[in-house]
Every structure is written in structure tokens, then in C-alpha cells.
Amino acid sequence: MSGISASLTPPADAVAAVRHPDAPAPGELLGAHYGQCFGCGEDQPHGLHLQARAGEGVSLTAEFTVQPAHQGAPGLAHGGVLATALDETLGSLNWLLRTIAVTGRLETDFVRPVPVGTVLYLEAEVTAVAGRKIYSRAAGRIGGPDGPVAIRAEALFIEVKVDHFVDNGRPQEIKAAMSDPDQLRRARAFEVNP
Numbered sequence: 284m285s286g287i288s289a290s291l292t293p294p295a296d297a298v299a300a301v302r303h304p305d306a307p308a309p310g311e312l313l314g315a316h317y318g319q320c321f322g323c324g325e326d327q328p329h330g331l332h333l334q335a336r337a338g339e340g341v342s343l344t345a346e347f348t349v350q351p352a353h354q355g356a357p358g359l360a361h362g363g364v365l366a367t368a369l370d371e372t373l374g375s376l377n378w379l380l381r382t383i384a385v386t387g388r389l390e391t392d393f394v395r396p397v398p399v400g401t402v403l404y405l406e407a408e409v410t411a412v413a414g415r416k417i418y419s420r421a422a423g424r425i426g427g428p429d430g431p432v433a434i435r436a437e438a439l440f441i442e443v444k445v446d447h448f449v450d451n452g453r454p455q456e457i458k459a460a461m462s463d464p465d466q467l468r469r470a471r472a473f474e475v476n477p
């Protein structure tokens with residue numbers, strides 16, 4: 284068991300996360316936040332194609348099958364790919380808060396090796412919110428949704444405005460995203476957070 288760094292411990296004034304009233308119902312697939320996303324994008328041929336499903340409260344589950352392209356050692360998943368799967372799963376929690384947030388810190392424990400072909404059953408929840416800071420944790424199980432934990436993470440996401448992407452993203456992709464009605468709809472869904 285490893286220790287968690289101080290910056291991942293919610294401050295004394297942190298509060299419980301509140302599920303947005305318009306969040307997808309428990310059991311509903313969330314869909315990709317961006318078609319070209321390496322974690323969840325359906326139009327991204329090199330991606331993980333991770334699919335997340337809303338859970339109760341501010342929690343969700345997700346599945347990802349480790350492909351031959353994800354190897355680090357022969358027949359085993361690369362740790363960075365597994366960390367990406369955790370990052371994506373944790374990032375998807377923001378759908379349930381209707382908040383746009385980016386990963387500030389991600390601490391990962393690799394508990395068991397994960398062979399190619401394995402289905403990773405991921406679960407994640409927001410543990411606390413303090414201003415723009417969103418604290419969360421996730422785990423990935425193998426062999427089934429109740430199987431042993433192979434990977435786990437604690438994370439701190441920081442709320443940002445859409446301008447974070449518009450100001451920092453490469454102009455050609457931003458332009459394409461802004462002229463895609465589906466993408467604008469997805470971005471707007473996040474922006475209506477009261």
C-alpha cells in the first residue's frame with residue numbers, strides 16, 4: 284500500500300460532490316466528450332475506445348479492452364496506457380457534475396500485471412470538491428467487475444472554462460471542433476453548470 288501525497292487530500296473546507304440534476308441517469312452510457320480523444324473518442328483509430336456509464340451519485344463505471352497496440356512488455360499492457368485509462372475514467376466524472384475540468388495530478392498504483400486481451404473493469408467516484416478542485420479516485424479490476432484490483436488512482440482535477448481549450452489548443456483542431464455542431468453541443472452541455 285502506498286501513501287497518497289498531501290495535495291490529494293481534500294482540505295478541511297471541502298464539501299461532498301453534488302450530482303447535476305441533468306446528469307445522465309445511472310446505467311446510461313456517457314458517450315465521448317470529443318471524437319478524437321485518445322481515451323474515449325469514437326473517431327480516434329489509435330485510441331482506447333473507453334466507454335463510461337453513469338453510476339449512482341457522482342460515480343461511474345467504464346470498460347476498456349487491452350489491445351496488442353497497448354503493450355509495454357510482451358503480452359502485457361503498458362503502464363502509461365493503464366494510467367490513461369484511469370485518467371479518462373476519472374475525467375468522465377465531470378459529465379456528472381456538468382463541469383469542465385482537467386487533470387492537475389494523477390497518482391497511480393500498479394498492483395497486478397494486466398495481459399493483452401484483458402477487459403479492465405473501471406470504477407470511479409468524486410470524493411470531495413473544494414472550489415475549483417475536484418478530488419476523485421478510481422480502480423481497475425480484472426476477471427470481472429468484482430475481480431481483483433489491478434490498478435488504482437487518486438486524482439485532483441481543476442475546473443476550467445472552455446477558453447482553456449480555445450486558448451491553448453492547436454488552431455486547426457479548435458476550428459474543426461467549433462464548426463462541428465455535435466462538439467459544440469457537448470461543450471455547451473458542460474457550460475450550463477449553474
Ligand SMILES: CCCCC/C=C\C/C=C\C/C=C\C/C=C\CCCC(=O)SCCNC(=O)CCNC(=O)[C@H](O)C(C)(C)COP(=O)(O)OP(=O)(O)OC[C@H]1O[C@@H](n2cnc3c(N)ncnc32)[C@H](O)[C@@H]1OP(=O)(O)O
Binds near residue numbers: 387415416449460461
Ligand atoms: C469549442 C472547443 C470546445 C472543446 C472542449 C469541448 C469539450 C470539453 C469537455 C471536456 C474535456 C475535459 C477534459 C477531458 C476529459 C478527460 C480526459 C482526461 C483528462 C486529461 O487528461 S486533461 C489533460 C491533462 N491536463 C492538463 O493539460 C492540465 C495542464 N495544467 C493546466 O492547464 C493548469 O495547471 C491548471 C488549469 C490545472 C491549473 O492552472 P490555473 O492557473 O487555472 O489554476 P491554479 O494554478 O491557480 O490552481 C488552482 C488550484 O489547484 C491547485 N493545483 C493546480 N495544479 C495542481 C497540481 N498539479 N497538484 C496539486 N494542486 C494543484 C493549486 O494549488 C490551486 O489550489 P488553491 O486554490 O488551493 O491555491
